[in-house]
Amino acid sequence: xxxxxxxxxxxxxxxxxxxxxxxxxxxxxxxxxxxxxxxxxxxxxxxxxxxxxxxxxxxxxxxxxxxxxxxxxxxxxxxxxxxxxxxxxxxxxxxxxxxxxxxxxxxxxxxxxxxxxxxxxxxxxxxxxxxxxxxxxxxxxxxxxxxxxxxxxxxxxxxxxxxxxxxxxxxxxxxxxxxxxxxxxxxxxxxxxxxxxxxxxxxxxxxxxxxxxxxxxxxxxxxxxxxxxxxxxxxxxxxxx
Numbered sequence: 001x002x003x004x005x006x007x008x009x010x011x012x013x014x015x016x017x018x019x020x021x022x023x024x025x026x027x028x029x030x031x032x033x034x035x036x037x038x039x040x041x042x043x044x045x046x047x048x049x050x051x052x053x054x055x056x057x058x059x060x061x062x063x064x065x066x067x068x069x070x071x072x073x074x075x076x077x078x079x080x081x082x083x084x085x086x087x088x089x090x091x092x093x094x095x096x097x098x099x100x101x102x103x104x105x106x107x108x109x110x111x112x113x114x115x116x117x118x119x120x121x122x123x124x125x126x127x128x129x130x131x132x133x134x135x136x137x138x139x140x141x142x143x144x145x146x147x148x149x150x151x152x153x154x155x156x157x158x159x160x161x162x163x164x165x166x167x168x169x170x171x172x173x174x175x176x177x178x179x180x181x182x183x184x185x186x187x188x189x190x191x192x193x194x195x196x197x198x199x200x201x202x203x204x205x206x207x208x209x210x211x212x213x214x215x216x217x218x219x220x221x222x223x224x225x226x227x228x229x230x231x232x233x234x235x236x237x238x239x240x241x
Contacts, residue, residue, distance in 0.1 A: 008232045011050040011126060013153035014041070015146065015163045018087055020220055022059035029059065029090050037220070038094035041131065044226040045100055050126040051230070052156055053133045054149040055091060057083025077141035081108050084145060088135035089113060101130040107139030107148070119155050126156065143203065150204040154211045161213055162229050163200065164220035169237035170199050186238050199239065208239075215239040 020037060023030030045051050060083035063076035071079075088104045095102040103125050104114035115121065117134060125132045137148040146163075153161040170192070173181035184197075189209035192199050199205065199217055208215055218225050218236030228235045 013158040015149035016055045018056035018058040049230040056145040074141040085135040088133040107136035146200040146204040150207040168219040
């Protein structure tokens with residue numbers, strides 16, 4: 001396992017936000033943004049790493065924010081799961097257009113579109129050099145795609161969870177609002193939970209902490225960052241025990 005930037009990873013789970021597929025607006029699916037992200041994933045995959053991906057659905061539907069009073073929380077969460085499947089299919093096509101073998105597995109079964117999530121099959125795909133995109137969240141309401149990413153990372157025995165964001169790591173406050181916010185190159189899970197740094201939700205952080213799954217938080221917009229991360233280079237912030 002790569003530790004502290006001393007060696008490359010052999011299997012990782014990459015978490016992408018749905019908004020990243022929406023380009024500057026963060027809404028819908030932007031072809032330039034989709035192609036750029038697919039190219040970045042391709043570069044990382046060419047390093048020989050086994051790569052799983054979890055993508056959010058916020059560019060299409062943000063359950064908690066979009067549902068209003070007419071739609072209940074459970075229904076809104078299921079709608080969000082469907083949004084992640086749309087994104088996963090788009091990313092799969094973009095990757096395969098680049099010649100990268102890719103499979104989509106969903107926690108919510110839609111047999112005509114994708115495989116159901118089966119852990120052993122997912123691991124076998126990874127071992128054969130295919131990228132596996134895990135869609136549909138955990139398949140249950142009240143859980144975020146961050147928690148889904150933590151769960152899948154643990155299940156496939158990844159060596160790290162890579163969270164690609166809009167900023168170059170974890171800060172003491174939102175650097176886009178507070179110019180005095182300081183970047184934290186490293187921190188512990190308990191620090192992230194105690195200080196409510198909003199890296200990931202508490203359930204995801206706790207799951208990673210209990211299973212000793214390091215999290216790397218870095219800026220997706222910097223070209224080559226995914227490849228650097230899987231290669232064990234120091235990028236962004238590292239969260240460990």
